[in-house]
Amino acid sequence: MAYCKIVGALDNALQKLLIVLMALLLLDVTWQVLTRFLLTNPSSFTEELARFLLIWIGLLGSAHAYRHKMHLGVDIVVKSLSPKVSGFIAKIVQLITIAFSASVLVYGGTKLLLLAVYLEQKSPAMQLNMGIVYFALPLSGILLVLFAIEHMLTDTRFENNEIPVLDEEKL
Amino acid sequence: MDLTIWILLISFIILLLINTPIAIAIAISTILTMLFSMDSIAALTTVAQRIATGLDSFALLAIPFFILSGYLMGQGGIARRLINFAMVLVGRFSGGLAFVNVIACALFGSISGSAVAATSAIGGFMIPAMNKEGYDKNFNTAVTVTASTTGMLIPPSNILIIYSLASGGVSIAALFMAGYLPGMLVALGLLVMCAFYAKRNNLPKGLKYSFSEGVHHLVAAIPSLFLIIVVIGGIIGGFFTPTEAGAIAVLYALLLSVGVYREISFADLPTILLKSVQTTAIVMLLIGASAAMSWMLSFEFIPQQFTQFILTLSENPLIILLLINIMLLVVGTFMDMTPAVLIFTPILMPVMAEMGVSPVHFGIMMILNLSIGLCTPPVGSVLFVGCSIGKTSIGQVTKPLLPLYAAMFICLLLVTFVPQISEWLPRVVGLIE
Numbered sequence: 001m002a003y004c005k006i007v008g009a010l011d012n013a014l015q016k017l018l019i020v021l022m023a024l025l026l027l028d029v030t031w032q033v034l035t036r037f038l039l040t041n042p043s044s045f046t047e048e049l050a051r052f053l054l055i056w057i058g059l060l061g062s063a064h065a066y067r068h069k070m071h072l073g074v075d076i077v078v079k080s081l082s083p084k085v086s087g088f089i090a091k092i093v094q095l096i097t098i099a100f101s102a103s104v105l106v107y108g109g110t111k112l113l114l115l116a117v118y119l120e121q122k123s124p125a126m127q128l129n130m131g132i133v134y135f136a137l138p139l140s141g142i143l144l145v146l147f148a149i150e151h152m153l154t155d156t157r158f159e160n161n162e163i164p165v166l167d168e169e170k171l
Numbered sequence: 172m173d174l175t176i177w178i179l180l181i182s183f184i185i186l187l188l189i190n191t192p193i194a195i196a197i198a199i200s201t202i203l204t205m206l207f208s209m210d211s212i213a214a215l216t217t218v219a220q221r222i223a224t225g226l227d228s229f230a231l232l233a234i235p236f237f238i239l240s241g242y243l244m245g246q247g248g249i250a251r252r253l254i255n256f257a258m259v260l261v262g263r264f265s266g267g268l269a270f271v272n273v274i275a276c277a278l279f280g281s282i283s284g285s286a287v288a289a290t291s292a293i294g295g296f297m298i299p300a301m302n303k304e305g306y307d308k309n310f311n312t313a314v315t316v317t318a319s320t321t322g323m324l325i326p327p328s329n330i331l332i333i334y335s336l337a338s339g340g341v342s343i344a345a346l347f348m349a350g351y352l353p354g355m356l357v358a359l360g361l362l363v364m365c366a367f368y369a370k371r372n373n374l375p376k377g378l379k380y381s382f383s384e385g386v387h388h389l390v391a392a393i394p395s396l397f398l399i400i401v402v403i404g405g406i407i408g409g410f411f412t413p414t415e416a417g418a419i420a421v422l423y424a425l426l427l428s429v430g431v432y433r434e435i436s437f438a439d440l441p442t443i444l445l446k447s448v449q450t451t452a453i454v455m456l457l458i459g460a461s462a463a464m465s466w467m468l469s470f471e472f473i474p475q476q477f478t479q480f481i482l483t484l485s486e487n488p489l490i491i492l493l494l495i496n497i498m499l500l501v502v503g504t505f506m507d508m509t510p511a512v513l514i515f516t517p518i519l520m521p522v523m524a525e526m527g528v529s530p531v532h533f534g535i536m537m538i539l540n541l542s543i544g545l546c547t548p549p550v551g552s553v554l555f556v557g558c559s560i561g562k563t564s565i566g567q568v569t570k571p572l573l574p575l576y577a578a579m580f581i582c583l584l585l586v587t588f589v590p591q592i593s594e595w596l597p598r599v600v601g602l603i604e
Contacts, residue, residue, distance in 0.1 A: 068449070072507045074193070
């Protein structure tokens with residue numbers, strides 16, 4: 001299906017971005033430790049950058065983890081139901097996920113972003129507009145909606161799919 | 172209790188039962204409850220903002236680093252050197268490999284922050300080794316699963332960092348020190364049970380090393396064990412924050428596994444980074460959603476109402492502690508540890524304060540309690556990983572697990588009713604009053 005191919009390509013790009021962000025986070029905090037101990041002149045922006053990187057990794061990573069069905073849930077009841085019923089319930093949960101992503105992350109997140117841009121809310125150390133930080137909310141929301149639609153299209157066999165292994169060759 | 176509490180409880184339970192991702196279930200039931208006292212636009216924007224600001228914390232950054240260092244240590248030859256070290260210490264006794272398993276898990280826990288990492292790193296080597304010596308594979312799996320939970324208490328521990336956040340800033344250093352004795356107590360309890368089992372089943376003695384071999388293995392483990400001094404010494408001594416200690420742990424693990432032991436190549440790193448991102452993101456979404464929920468809880472005065480309700484049940488603090496423990500055991504059976512800690516800490520903290528239980532003591536008690544849930548069927552991430560490594564089923568592991576649960580349960584009672592087990596060490600080093 002063309003839709004699944006596009007979403008798959010999106011997730012691959014997302015994986016690469018997440019790996020880069022995580023490596024960046026490690027370098028950033030390493031730099032902070034180095035400047036504090038060796039140069040005794042702590043760099044002022046590293047702590048802020050690290051916190052913002054974590055927001056991005058947490059939110060975008062959540063969308064990626066959702067696609068690979070890694071989020072924690074209580075599956076004991078669903079597992080004991082017939083495949084048909086549990087498949088139907090899975091669809092409802094996917095709709096709930098779409099509702100959450102669209103309302104909280106995309107709508108609420110965009111409101112927050114626009115407010116930060118309008119008020120010219122700047123971060124103390126880097127003077128970064130907080131709108132850039134909050135942009136992770138709607139972006140993650142859009143990805144979650146796309147991935148949830150993909151699950152709705154592909155989970156036709158009414159099964160509790162196992163967690164798909166990530167395509168390690170593609171990295 | 173108010174109508175708002177019922178809306179919260181019922182919507183949350185229904186969402187959980189239909190297998191909604193817990194983080195999303197938390198966010199949605201929070202919004203539904205908020206709709207009673209504010210309009211929908213305000214509710215959605217507030218929840219979005221709480222999710223973002225909930226993640227905006229430098230202390231939280233320790234979590235991705237300890238996750239990453241855990242993966243590096245598991246794959247990078249560090250786990251095996253710890254096993255060899257434990258083998259020299261206790262391998263020679265009857266049932267020696269079971270003792271080695273417990274001690275290696277505790278040692279791995281003392282350099283890494285996650286129980287699942289310990290299960291796969293130590294269990295991946297020890298379960299096959301024990302099978303080969305003719306130990307029952309269900310027993311081997313049961314020992315690994317229970318022993319790996321000692322890493323939740325023995326620092327560095329990700330769950331203690333999450334508790335520190337959920338409790339509104341209890342010192343991570345104090346919690347780390349508080350975890351040592353209870354963690355070792357659980358390990359000791361498991362060792363005793365293994366000794367009984369070994370005696371009854373006439374388990375074979377393990378390898379006895381010559382003096383020079385013994386020294387060789389001890390020396391080989393020193394670089395791995397040195398991490399404890401760097402990480403814990405650094406945090407307790409106030410040289411660096413837990414987050415900086417986490418970054419140092421990653422660099423040190425990288426240096427050992429890529430540079431010295433050469434068991435991880437640079438080509439492996441992107442996969443390991445991605446795995447850490449996945450584990451981190453799952454925890455972070457839970458933390459963000461719980462931040463929204465705990466804001467709503469205090470906005471609606473729910474913890475206070477819950478406290479009043481609990482205190483009407485009994486006047487005796489011992490009985491209330493016992494009731495709360497039973498409730499947490501039930502919760503832990505069905506829910507993973509991270510969401511359970513995030514949800515129940517803000518609700519139970521005021522009850523504990525009312526009864527004079529210190530936040531440090533309560534944190535250790537709750538995490539030991541939920542550790543038992545982590546290895547009880549039907550739900551338990553550590554149990555699942557253990558069973559897939561041990562190539563057995565949850566049903567078969569249950570019987571050998573029973574005496575090990577008993578040991579953990581006795582430890583839980585001791586830790587609950589003897590606060591000194593948790594509080595003595597942090598008090599000695601001056602981290603709590």
